[in-house]
Amino acid sequence: MGFDLRAFAQRVRVTDGAWGTQFQKRGLAPGSSPELWNVENPSAVESVAESYIKAGSDVILTNTFGANRLVLASHGLAGRVAELAEAGVRLSRKAAAGKTRMYSEFQGPRGKPADVKIFASLGPTGKIVMMEEVSKEELSAAFGEAAEAMAWGGADAIVLETFNELAEARIALQAVRKATDIPVVVSLTFASGPDKTATMMGDKPADLAKMAEAEGAAAVGANCGVGPDNYVAVARMLRDATDLPVWIKPNAGLPVVDKKGRTTFPMSPPEFAAFVPKLIAAGANFIGGCCGTTPAHIEAVRAAVR
Numbered sequence: 603m604g605f606d607l608r609a610f611a612q613r614v615r616v617t618d619g620a621w622g623t624q625f626q627k628r629g630l631a632p633g634s635s636p637e638l639w640n641v642e643n644p645s646a647v648e649s650v651a652e653s654y655i656k657a658g659s660d661v662i663l664t665n666t667f668g669a670n671r672l673v674l675a676s677h678g679l680a681g682r683v684a685e686l687a688e689a690g691v692r693l694s695r696k697a698a699a700g701k702t703r704m705y706s707e708f709q710g711p712r713g714k715p716a717d718v719k720i721f722a723s724l725g726p727t728g729k730i731v732m733m734e735e736v737s738k739e740e741l742s743a744a745f746g747e748a749a750e751a752m753a754w755g756g757a758d759a760i761v762l763e764t765f766n767e768l769a770e771a772r773i774a775l776q777a778v779r780k781a782t783d784i785p786v787v788v789s790l791t792f793a794s795g796p797d798k799t800a801t802m803m804g805d806k807p808a809d810l811a812k813m814a815e816a817e818g819a820a821a822v823g824a825n826c827g828v829g830p831d832n833y834v835a836v837a838r839m840l841r842d843a844t845d846l847p848v849w850i851k852p853n854a855g856l857p858v859v860d861k862k863g864r865t866t867f868p869m870s871p872p873e874f875a876a877f878v879p880k881l882i883a884a885g886a887n888f889i890g891g892c893c894g895t896t897p898a899h900i901e902a903v904r905a906a907v908r
Contacts, residue, residue: 604783604784604785605719605759605784605785607847608820608846611821611847611888614887614907615660615661615887615889616658616659616888616889616904617659617663617721617851617890617891618654618659618661618662618663618900619657619895619900620892620893620894620896621636621663621665621667622636623893624653625639625646628649630646635677636665636667636668637667637668637669637674637679637686637687637690638679640686640689640690640693641685641686647690647693648693648697651664651693651698652697655697656897657897657900658900658905659718659890659900659904660718661718661719661721661890662694662698662720663694663720663721663722663761664690664691664693664723664752664757666686666690666723666748667724667763667764669687669748670724670745670747670748671683671744671747672729672736672740672744673727674686683744683747684747684750684751684754687748687751687752687755688751688754689755690755691757692755692756694720695720695755695756698718698720719759720756720757720758721757721760721761721787722755722757722759723761723763724745724748724749724752724761724778726764726767726770726774727741727744729770731767731769731773732769738773741770741774742776743777745773745774745777745778746780747781749781750782753784757784759784759785759787759820760784760785760786760787761786761789762774762778762786763789763825764790764825764892765789765791765801766791766801767803768801768805768809768810768813769803771788771790772813775788775819776817779817785820785821787822787888788810788814788819788821789822789824789851790810790823790824790825791825791827792828792833797835798827798828799836799839807836807840807843808839810822811843821846821847821887821888822846822848822849823848823850824836824849824852825849825850825851826851826892827892828852828853828856829852829854829855829869829874830869830874830880830881831877832852833850833881834880834881835884837881837884837885838885840885841884841885841886842885847888848885848886848887848888849886849888850886850890851888851890851891851892852877853892853893853894853895854867854869854874854891854895855873855874857893857894866894867894867895869894869899871896871902874899874903875899875906878903889907890903
């Protein structure tokens with residue numbers, strides 16, 4: 603019997619935070635492929651997963667956001683999709699198997715570690731469907747290939763995240779559903795429009811909900827782009843439009859560029875976690891963080907959910 607995401611979401615679940623900034627702290631060079639670390643520096647990848655498990659995550663993602671042939675081609679790695687995607691999932695699963703989270707009430711019977719779920723991250727290709735940069739068949743093949751490897755690696759679910767175009771998200775969802783029978787979360791970035799509740803292409807939360815229900819998604823959501831204040835409204839819009847579980851991972855506020863040209867995110871862990879009750883009231887079932895969030899942010903979210 604497969605993983606029942608809807609049953610799992612009956613109580614609010616804490617997900618993880620940003621991975622990219624954690625890799626940069628561990629020495630990942632700007633512009634290089636994070637996914638290559640799944641085979642060249644696996645201990646660093648596993649340590650990021652472990653840090654979020656220890657912070658209290660019920661769900662951790664995988665270092666596979668760009669693990670599709672169209673993204674990997676820019677790094678000369680188009681032929682290594684299956685290898686890198688499967689390895690990324692296995693590293694997160696290994697971390698989950700070996701670590702006990704710090705909060706005892708989230709442990710299983712007889713003190714065993716709680717069952718942390720692995721949701722494989724799969725991002726967009728960087729191609730715009732409406733511009734016909736690549737064919738829909740090419741996009742579908744790229745997503746399907748990645749999803750098959752992620753399922754083979756042992757993912758409990760797949761998260762299609764940070765999509766800005768509903769049309770590409772639909773192609774991805776259809777391809778993943780065809781390649782595997784594990785649950786799929788579809789998460790768009792809503793950071794445009796006068797009230798910051800539309801995608802860059804003008805899609806609204808209700809549009810996502812309608813598409814996701816029609817195509818068999820297990821959950822819908824929003825991530826990246828804006829801080830948690832904006833995503834309270836987006837979560838409410840998603841909840842009003844569907845009874846599917848709602849997945850929310852905001853940034854730690856809007857990015858700020860310092861005098862040295864470095865991008866930082868201003869919200870402290872307590873400031874970020876202060877929005878958790880509002881997100882729950884708006885209908886969020888899964889709450890975590892995107893750009894700028896750290897294990898400390900997730901620990902604060904865990905405490906707020908408690």
